[in-house]
Amino acid sequence: MTINLKQLVSGLRNAEAVELPAEEYPVSPYLVESLANPLLAGREMKLGDLDYSAFDFDDLDELSEYLNICGKIHYRLSGINQVFCQTVPLAEVRRAFC
Amino acid sequence: MALDYDELERTLLMVYAAKLMVDNGKEEEFRQHFSGWTLDCDDTYSVIWEALPYACDEMFTKYYENSEMERFWFFDHSMTDFYKLCRVYNERHGIGPDKDPNLNPYYKAAAAFVNEELGFDAYTCDYALQTDVTRKGRCRILFVHDCYFDGLFELMRAVYAVFGYYRQKAEELRALLDAGENIEAKEAA
Numbered sequence: 076m077t078i079n080l081k082q083l084v085s086g087l088r089n090a091e092a093v094e095l096p097a098e099e100y101p102v103s104p105y106l107v108e109s110l111a112n113p114l115l116a117g118r119e120m121k122l123g124d125l126d127y128s129a130f131d132f133d134d135l136d137e138l139s140e141y142l143n144i145c146g147k148i149h150y151r152l153s154g155i156n157q158v159f160c161q162t163v164p165l166a167e168v169r170r171a172f173c
Numbered sequence: 174m175a176l177d178y179d180e181l182e183r184t185l186l187m188v189y190a191a192k193l194m195v196d197n198g199k200e201e202e203f204r205q206h207f208s209g210w211t212l213d214c215d216d217t218y219s220v221i222w223e224a225l226p227y228a229c230d231e232m233f234t235k236y237y238e239n240s241e242m243e244r245f246w247f248f249d250h251s252m253t254d255f256y257k258l259c260r261v262y263n264e265r266h267g268i269g270p271d272k273d274p275n276l277n278p279y280y281k282a283a284a285a286f287v288n289e290e291l292g293f294d295a296y297t298c299d300y301a302l303q304t305d306v307t308r309k310g311r312c313r314i315l316f317v318h319d320c321y322f323d324g325l326f327e328l329m330r331a332v333y334a335v336f337g338y339y340r341q342k343a344e345e346l347r348a349l350l351d352a353g354e355n356i357e358a359k360e361a362a
Contacts, residue, residue, distance in 0.1 A: 114184065114212060117175030122187060122220070123208025127195040135192065139185050146178030 103134035
């Protein structure tokens with residue numbers, strides 16, 4: 076695959092920033108800070124570490140949905156990253172006059 | 174090791190199971206047997222499997238190798254209490270054993286509720302509601318699933334919901350029957 080860096084840079088400049096709409100996915104801050112973030116960071120956690128009165132089933136449903144969306148975004152970004160990693164860099168061919 | 178989003182989503186089922194236990198008055202059992210489990214997507218099934226019996230008074234299982242089917246039998250005093258009270262209701266309302274038990278609105282509503290909860294997957298599992306309180310061990314829920322079944326957590330959630338329902342409705346029915354008795358006693362006096 077050939078990547079035209081000039082086109083890519085201009086495309087990125089013109090692209091609209093995509094952000095997760097926080098209002099649409101009201102994730103429980105407790106579950107994000109005490110469960111999702113530590114596990115994503117590789118910290119070992121026990122079931123007994125959680126305060127079960129700090130969230131309800133809806134919070135778990137919302138977190139699950141949020142993780143699903145994050146997972147999809149992560150998958151797409153990984154795909155793009157893979158394309159870049161597999162592309163062989165080529166020096167621009169220019170005529171040189173001595 | 175860090176979990177990815179997919180693994181974390183699967184690990185959440187462990188938290189759901191733990192939350193179900195805690196919210197249904199099984200906090201002590203949870204602290205005693207489950208609080209030390211590490212949150213790991215590979216242990217999700219094991220935790221739910223271990224936690225399932227706490228959803229009722231007694232649970233038995235049997236696996237049939239030839240058919241690759243597994244049967245569960247769930248027993249709970251709330252269910253027995255409820256159907257015993259249904260018999261009292263039937264006697265008072267002239268619904269004899271030869272008549273359709275669905276003439277009793279409590280019986281009918283309970284069957285519909287159980288069907289709503291346990292009929293979550295018609296392809297890989299099924300259930301039977303056995304309500305005979307005159308024979309020992311015949312007031313129970315029989316649940317059966319094949320090798321493609323993937324709803325152990327849904328089953329756990331449904332068992333908690335069903336026995337919670339029986340507990341609540343048994344109280345309502347008992348109050349109704351007690352009130353009826355008081356009225357009859359007053360009329361007789």
